[in-house]
Amino acid sequence: MPYQREADAILTDWRAAKRDLEAAPDRSVESDTLRDEIGRLQDEYQRLVDEARARLEPEPPPFPTER
Numbered sequence: 001m002p003y004q005r006e007a008d009a010i011l012t013d014w015r016a017a018k019r020d021l022e023a024a025p026d027r028s029v030e031s032d033t034l035r036d037e038i039g040r041l042q043d044e045y046q047r048l049v050d051e052a053r054a055r056l057e058p059e060p061p062p063f064p065t066e067r
Contacts, residue, residue: 003048007060010048014041014064 017037024031045063052059 003052003057003060007045007048010041010045011064014038014045017041 017034021031021034021038024034042063045060049059
């Protein structure tokens with residue numbers, strides 16, 4: 001897949017942000033910032049999917065869902 005390296009980097013950052021969010025105090029500035037970061041990473045990943053579709057190339061696997 002042409003976007004594999006970039007997709008892997010986004011997923012690595014997403015996993016780290018999820019771990020940090022779990023450790024952050026609820027309703028804190030830190031948790032709000034991490035939620036924003038997770039949203040940005042999801043948007044970035046979706047951009048990869050959209051580019052792959054536009055070029056008729058294999059798509060990255062679906063972005064992990066929230067638990």
